[in-house]
Amino acid sequence: QKEVEQDPGPLSVPEGAIVSLNCTYSNSAFQYFMWYRQYSRKGPELLMYTYSSGNKEDGRFTAQVDKSSKYISLFIRDSQPSDSATYLCATSPYTGNQFYFGTGTSLTVIP
Amino acid sequence: EAQVTQNPRYLITVTGKKLTVTCSQNMNHEYMSWYRQDPGLGLRQIYYSMNVEVTDKGDVPEGYKVSRKEKRNFPLILESPSPNQTSLYFCATKRGFNTGELFFGEGSRLTVL
Numbered sequence A: 001q002k003e004v005e006q007d008p009g010p011l012s013v014p015e016g017a018i019v020s021l022n023c024t025y026s027n028s029a030f031q032y033f034m035w036y037r038q039y040s041r042k043g044p045e046l047l048m049y050t051y052s053s054g055n056k057e058d059g060r061f062t063a064q065v066d067k068s069s070k071y072i073s074l075f076i077r078d079s080q081p082s083d084s085a086t087y088l089c090a091t092s093p094y095t096g097n098q099f100y101f102g103t104g105t106s107l108t109v110i111p
Numbered sequence B: 001e002a003q004v005t006q007n008p009r010y011l012i013t014v015t016g017k018k019l020t021v022t023c024s025q026n027m028n029h030e031y032m033s034w035y036r037q038d039p040g041l042g043l044r045q046i047y048y049s050m051n052v053e054v055t056d057k058g059d060v061p062e063g064y065k066v067s068r069k070e071k072r073n074f075p076l077i078l079e080s081p082s083p084n085q086t087s088l089y090f091c092a093t094k095r096g097f098n099t100g101e102l103f104f105g106e107g108s109r110l111t112v113l
Helices: none
Strands: A005-006 A010-012 A019-025 A030-038 A047-051 A054-058 A063-066 A071-076 A085-093 A105-110 B004-007 B008-013 B019-025 B031-038 B042-051 B052-059 B077-078 B086-095 B108-110
Touching: A005 A085, A010 A019, A019 A047, A019 A085, A019 A105, A030 A063, A030 A071, A047 A054, A047 A063, A085 B042, B004 B052, B008 B019, B019 B031, B019 B086, B019 B108
Parallel strands: A010 A105, B008 B108
Antiparallel strands: A005 A019, A019 A071, A030 A047, A030 A085, A054 A063, A063 A071, A085 A105, B004 B019, B019 B077, B031 B042, B031 B086, B042 B052, B086 B108
């Protein structure tokens, strides 16, 4: 079993839609939960970062972690064409040394 | 400007010919790591380094070597590359130990024929 499972998509939505991206993880020792955005031919860039469980909001983006069900979510409100990218979820244990990534979900926002 | 710089960005080589992918960071971060990204498999950690002269294996270390002799540099060495090491490679750093915030380089696309 992979440490992190992510819906691969692809996902295509109209501009202005609410997007929901999801991952599950297997190891209850994971304490750091991240979402990275990766544009074509670029390195991943950190979008949202959460320690332990709960919600975190930053502008149009909301990250949720439910440790009881080992579920990670990213919500994008009022999606824009510039949000078109691949979104990677990631986790790490408390030590923060090893990182485990989902396979990524490709999102296209249609104008 | 904070940067993680990888070289080369693109490389085509042949089986068995030793190569090194360099990674340099200007953020004074102690932690550095290497990943490979493959379709359907996502990003997988190869090696990481907590500090100078301190390295440890990630999920997929076979066929790779690393060294950390200076804080800013963390080269990835393929001593005898094979076609299954054809991949997109990323170097990343982070500013503290108990944090999940990685800063990635732009990637190095390697093809082994």
